[in-house]
Amino acid sequence: MIAPRYQEIPSAQIPVAQTKDGSVTVRVIAGKALGAKAVIETRTPIIYLHFTLQAGASSVQSVPKKYNAFTYVLDGSGLFGTEQERGEDEQMVIFAPDGEKVAIANPADATQPLDLLLIAGVPLNRPVVRYGPFVMNTEAEILQAIGGISRVTFQMDNVQMNHAQLMRSIELIRMQMSPLLND
Structure with missing residues (x-):
């Protein structure tokens, strides 16, 4: 197993890119998009992008041929892939692994922006x-993982029990000494 690793990246440090006309915005969480590169390091190369497309906007994202890719629609309704398959709120659209680009679009007659996650790896x-x-x-x-947690829990229980015993002992000593201190 690989040791866990954490990266503290505040939201304000996540790169944001936009098309010249402002119709497509992307937050680059992992990978690259619209000329911006993520600051997060991943052990396995992935793409994790948060796109917002205004009505009538479209974007084509490069995705290596060996990757599997899908999008999850957060809000709105869009058209996906070369077949322009429709995806709605809270739906996942899986792209066929047959190219090196994925297409996303928000129809011109859309009444709201299309907000989605594009994930690939x-x-x-x-x-x-x-x-x-x-x-x-x-x-x-x-x-093995459950055993590790059990050992840590057992050790924590012992520490807590020892702490409780210590606190009881201190209280007993105080009770025994209080008559002596009050004199």
Whole structure:
């Protein structure tokens, strides 16, 4: 397993790019779009973009041929891919892995902006096993993760128990000494 790693990137530091006419805006969380590059480092190369397209706007995003790509529509209704398939609020649209670009568009007659996430990456082609908050490749890895949490919890319980015993001991000493201190 790989050790976990955290990157503190405030929202204000996420690069934002826009077309010259302002009809397409993208927040570049991972990858590249409209000339902007993400500041987040990923172990596995991915694309994670938050697009907003005004009515009548369209965009074509480069996606390496070996990537799988999908979009999740946050708000609005759009047209996706070369077939101009429609995607609505809270729907996922999966792009065919047959090219190196994906097309997204907000129809000219749209009554609101199209807000979506475009996510793409190299397929892992590995089994996925999940249990509770854990996602691993095998059941043995899940059991190992649960065992690690159990050990930490047991250690924390011991620390808390020792702390409680210490606090009781201090209270007993205070009670025994209070008559002596009051004299």
